[in-house]
Amino acid sequence: MPRCFMAGIEAVEAESSHSFPRHTHDQFGVGFISRGAQKSASGRGLVEAGAGNVITVNPGEVHDGIPIGGASRRWHMLYLDPAVVAAAIDDIEEGRKLAFEFTAPVLADRPPLAQFQRLFRAVTQGGSAEARLKRDEALLLLLARMRGEAPVKAMPPAPIARARDLIDSDPAAPVTLSSLAKESGLSQFQVVRGFARATGMTPHAYLMQRRIHMARRLIAEGMPLAEAAATSGFADQSHMTRRFVRVYGVSPGAYAAVIR
Numbered sequence: 581m582p583r584c585f586m587a588g589i590e591a592v593e594a595e596s597s598h599s600f601p602r603h604t605h606d607q608f609g610v611g612f613i614s615r616g617a618q619k620s621a622s623g624r625g626l627v628e629a630g631a632g633n634v635i636t637v638n639p640g641e642v643h644d645g646i647p648i649g650g651a652s653r654r655w656h657m658l659y660l661d662p663a664v665v666a667a668a669i670d671d672i673e674e675g676r677k678l679a680f681e682f683t684a685p686v687l688a689d690r691p692p693l694a695q696f697q698r699l700f701r702a703v704t705q706g707g708s709a710e711a712r713l714k715r716d717e718a719l720l721l722l723l724a725r726m727r728g729e730a731p732v733k734a735m736p737p738a739p740i741a742r743a744r745d746l747i748d749s750d751p752a753a754p755v756t757l758s759s760l761a762k763e764s765g766l767s768q769f770q771v772v773r774g775f776a777r778a779t780g781m782t783p784h785a786y787l788m789q790r791r792i793h794m795a796r797r798l799i800a801e802g803m804p805l806a807e808a809a810a811t812s813g814f815a816d817q818s819h820m821t822r823r824f825v826r827v828y829g830v831s832p833g834a835y836a837a838v839i840r
Contacts, residue, residue, distance in 0.1 A: 585707040586715050588664035591700065595654040600645040607659040608682065609637040610726070612693055616653025620645045622685035629686045634693050636682035636726070643685075656700055668723050672769045680727055695722040708815060709754030714784045716757040720769045721782075739764035740774040743783070751790035752813030757783065792823045795832070800839045805832050 584591040590607070595615070602621060617630035623641045628648065635655070637643050639662055647653050669680045687693075699718035705711060743764040747755060760783055761768045775783045795812040799805065809820035817832075824832045 582704040584703050585705070585711065586664075586703045586719075588661035589703055590659040591704050592657040592659070593655075595652050597647050597650060597652040599647065602642050602644045604640050604642055605637060605659060606639050607661055608639060608665050609635075609657055609659050610682065610696060610722070611635055611655055611657030612696055614654045614656065616651055617648040618645050618653050619648055620685070624685050627686045632688070632693060634687040634689070634696055636685055636687070638681045656696075658696070658700060658703065664719075665723065668719055669727065671767045672720060672724050672727070674767055674770075680723070682726060692722070692725050695725055698722075706815070709756055710784070710787065710813070710815075713755060713757055713787065716768060717772050717782050717784050720757075720772055724769065737778065739766050740771070740778045743771055743775070744778070744786070747783070747787050747790055751787065751794050752811060754813075755783075755787060788823055789827070792820070792827050795820050795824065796828070796835070799832055799836050805836065808832070 582591045582593055592611070612634045613629050613631055615631055617628065619626060619628045621642060621644050623638065623643075629635050630648075635657075665680060670677060695718065699715070699722050702711065702715040702718045743760040743766075746760060746763045757768045757771060760771045764771055764774075766774065772782055775781060775786060779786050781789065791813045795808050795814070798808040798811055803811065805820070806817045809817045812820070814820040814823070821832055824830075824835070828835065
């Protein structure tokens, strides 16, 4: 079981040919099958799920899991405490306190799969402030997708500009989605959506862009790579290097050799 860095969420990664009897969970479950296939009972009747399908279960929903053909199947799951889901839905719905449940036990759409994979990586890859920002974003976006997104409301540019200025003023400083929401006077989900409309990026992606631009300037000025990574807010030099290569197509060392 992978270590999970977000309170109220458990992560599971497994491969087995075991047939699970009918049972329930007291949590919401969401995951995907990465290899093989299974059939299972669900609140919507008998369903089948294969590689690439997203699977869900609601608290108290009776289900089982039987591998098709007796072969093993591999899956990743996240189990979310109802309080975690309720808080996220409350934010998405702007305090309207609406009930939530997963309505499809199996989904074949690509967007929910990509969003689940992003959340799974985010909750299992560290506990830094940057990782928390990525986790909070990913959870809101996944649940918004799973609930069926309402049209995004237009909002004045000033609140998002205030949140953006908080990042721009010191890209290396720790920032959370809650701090951006407080600065802008918006809900956390509104901040995520507002950033996407204003910049084409989530707050986390925008923060990483600002940090890698800062690192590039420092490297061009002659700062050693490890120091540039720390000064611009990266966890370490390797973290900066991965981002640098992704954005610029060359390593920081190669860039330094050419620019200096």
